Amino acid sequence: MREPDNIAQMKAILEAALLTSPQPLALDDLLKLFAGRMERATLRMLLDELKADWMEKTLELVQVASGYRFQAKEAYGEYLSRLNPERQPKYSRAVMETLAIIAYRQPVTRGDIEQIRGVAVNPNVIRQLQERDWIDIVGQREVPGRPALYATTKHFLDDLNLRSLAELPPFEAFAQSEIPLE
Template identity: 90%
Template sequence: MRDPDNIQEMKQILEAALLTSPQALALDDLLKLFAGRMERPTLRMLLDELKTDWQDRTLELVQVATGYRFQAKPEYSEYLARLNPERQPKYSRAVMETLAIIAYRQPVTRGDIEQIRGVAVNPNVIRQLQERDWIDVVGQREVPGRPSLYATTKHFLDDLNLRSLAELPPFEVFAQAEIPLE
């Protein structure tokens, strides 16, 4: 039986949970591991220590919008991509422009997007972003017709390794980026 009062044991418990979780774990989830016997500041200190412990290894502990997760360091992505040799599809320019407008101007309506882009938005573009769980309807604008308001999701932030929208790159860089579908 593990001794959850020992600092090293607590770090190992956190490490095991983070390494085996299929998604990022929020601070509240990580606190559950210790059944109310740990405070947030202690947990944050242990996570910082874990991050330091792993800095010379192939994985890194990162904080994203939904919590903390381990992921391979970027320098290994070329090699890991060989395990899944199919060419990953890329988003079209229309999809990237639409996503950029939503990310930087949210919440926005389809009409807002069309006004900014200067062309009609293909319904498949919105559907594709919703299926990817990068955008969602967050309400309706209080005007005739009550058009849907779109905003990005936490999943979007997680996929881009961001903690918040404030970490987004400049609009021009984002709009020209090639982000894989999978």
């Protein structure tokens, strides 16, 4: 197969890859489509054009922590949820508080979380967050016992449509709201 020779072909290739990928695609993955014959700046320009091309459609091209993906615009979420009526998991206050502490104070140990919350952390809370792939062990603190250090994952950011932790709402706004995490 010959290499694309115009912008429209390149955008069509990017569009096909993004629409068929089950997970976000990083810039490096997208560059592989063009066998190393494209500069990152050109790729970013094509992605911006693709995003603009889809402005008036039902899907939007978004950038999250792991890369780029197409997703339905928020206005269609209520309707699409009817196709999959299973209830989203509800998380206990303990799970949400633990996740918030990890997200805003990372990396933290179980002891740090207990000190902030003022109660012991149930091992099931940590396990639930790890099974959801929202947190992971990123190292050990260099103190006696070498406790595990927990931090959020790219999957956590992707699920919240964030590119980085800097996009989290200010802690005070988060603490005062009932933000549902799906």
